[in-house]
Amino acid sequence: MSLWLRSVPRLRAAFLPASASRLALGDRRVLREEPRQRTYLLRRTLSSGGVKWLWPIDKESLSFHLVHKHGTRMGLYLMTLSSVNPLKTEDVERALFHLQRKNPAMRVGFRLRGNVWWFCEQDWKTHKVDFKILNEGTSSAEEIRRMCEKGFPDGATWKFRMIPRGKEAPSVMSEVKEDFPYQYNIIVTSHHALSDGLSASLIAKQMVELLNDVILGRHINDEATSQFIQREELWEVESRIIKKLEEDPQRHDYVKQTMPLSTPLLLQAFPRPSVDQVTTRYLSRIIDEDVTQKFVKQCKSHGVTINSAFSAVINIAIVSLMQKSGISQQSYQIAGNHIVSMLRYLKRTPRDAIGGYAVLLSHISRMTNDHANNFWEYAKEINRELKESLTSELPLEQKMARLLAQPDLVEEWARKPPPVVHDYGITNIGHFPMPERHLDDRVLVTDVASVAMVHNYIHMLLFLVYTFKGRCSFTLSYATDYIADDTATLLADEVISVYRKVSEVNGI
Known part of the structure; x- marks a missing residue:
């Protein structure tokens, strides 16, 4: 049984010694700790020796910290920026300086205080964001691998890389190529204890906005645009x-x-x-705008969410591959792992809070040939089941049930993760947040991909779904010790095929 986001309520978290090999946090004395205990200790901000101590890290954050050292559980955005003129290093650095200044989570690191891990705030005036400009022609895929191999050592909890693509490189948005001829790949990643996929996408959006402001010499105010806070309400829930x-x-x-x-x-x-070596590979697919719009229209007419319909597409595609390989059954059981936001259950937590607020929802679908022949009825069934699960707080119940069933052995899990039990994972951030377009902009986002490192993790493959410029896109990240390259390509192509079919008609 897998255990992913394992925060223990009111962990007070703390006090998690760095040397503890078994963090047996299932102890009921810990679970039943009163919500108000140690509140003053955790809320106060301490400073000593140039370090601004915030609060001891909670167990969930520690689990991220440990497995990041093994190069997994990391999410990244790969954006293509197109610019009017060649970008200057000092302009990008200045934009990142303002980005760090305006977002407290970008100043947070992890340090030992005695033998306990603490969140601490780093001096944004001296501690710069980890940013590098690489040589033109550098492979983005290889750079992503290098960025993830060692996790986040030396307090660098956010990383940005820029790779010039060359003026002659083709543009996904050919209509802007003449006015914005210079292109750059930008890779963004952060420590998952400080930012989930949605938070990171908003940071990436703001980075582009600030880069335009810097290039144009606009005034940039001192106002913070997000908050980094303790997750006390979540612990109470x-x-x-x-x-x-x-x-x-x-x-x-x-x-x-x-x-x-x-x-x-x-x-x-x-x-x-x-x-010989376990790693993550990924491939991306973009669906034409007209097909995307037809799919969205079908979803609306049948009263299902895009996420539910896309999940149904994946299930149909998996069964189709099974049948093409010669395995035919009367019914199939497919287990999906849906990444959802815990913010839906938090009423007091501000919407501008940045942090790790993702939780998993296991969903088991039993599919028959009738479902395959009546796709939109099947999609409505999945939509109903997912809606009921979210309304009933099932994601949090599953998370806590796993905790009660299995003491949390964080470091052992980081060394040897449990076997994969889900057919796939899926995360859908909806429309990728785009900066508002201005006539005098000097930089545009012309393409984006979302990537996750899933090897030595609970996923063998993860669909990262989003809409960009009116087109549905997805990245399929897969663990090489579970999925072969050919299998990943077959599945991605089958998903595209099913998506196109169901977008055209009311059923397959």
Whole structure:
């Protein structure tokens, strides 16, 4: 059984010694700790020796910190910027300086205080963002691998890389090529304890806005544009969920039954490859704007979300590959892992809070040939099930049920993750946030891809879905010890094929 985002309510978190090999946080004395205990200690800000101590890190953040050292659980955005003139290094650095100044999470690092890990605020005047300009022609895929290999050493919790593409490189947006002839690949990543996918996308958007401001000499005010706060409300919610499951054994049993335990279906037809070095590879697909709009129209007419419909597309594609490989069954059980935001359950937490607010929802779909032949009815079934799960707080219940079932062995898990039990993961940020266009802009975002490192993790493959410039795009990140390159390509192409078919008609 896998254990992903494992925050323990009111961990007070702390006090997590760096040397602890077993962080057995399932102890009920910890789980039942009163919400108000140690509040003063964690809320005060301390300073000593030039370090501004914030509060001890919670267990969930520590789990991110440990596995990042193994080069996994990291998310990245790969953007293409097109500019009127060649970009100057000092302009980009100045934009990042303002970005760090206006967003507290970009100044936060991790340090030991005694034998306990703490969040600490770094001096933004002297501690610069980790930014490098690389040589033209540098492989973005290879640079992403290098950025992720060692995690975030030396307090560098945000990383930015810029790769010139050359004036002659083709542009995805050919209509702006003449006015914006210079192109650059920008890679953005951050520590997952400080930023989830949505937060990182907003930071990437603001970076482009500030770069335009710097180039044009606009005034940039001192106003902060986000907050980095303790997740006390989340701990309170999780404490309530723990108590609910302990007092309602029937509900607890039901929650456990909603999480898969079996080998992923896809591996029956496509056995795991043998590799010398485990890593993550990825491939991206872009769907034409007209097909995207037809798909969106179908979703609206059938009353389903785009995420539910896309999940149905993936399920149909997996079953199609199974059948093409010669495996035919009366029904199929497909387990999806949906990444959703915990902010939907938090009422007091401000919407501009930046941090790790993602949680997983396991969803098991039992699919028959009737479902495949009546796609939109199947999509409505998935939409209903996902909506009920989100409304009932099932993602948090699953998270706490995993915690109750298995003591948290953070460092052991980082060394040897549990076997994968889901067929796929999916995260959908919707429309990628774009800067508002101005007539005098000197820099535009002309392309974007979302990438995640999933090897030695709970996913064997993860679909990262988003809409950019009216076109649906997705990246398929896959672990090389579970999925072969050919299998990943077959699946991505089958997803495109199913997506196109269901966009045209009311059923397959």
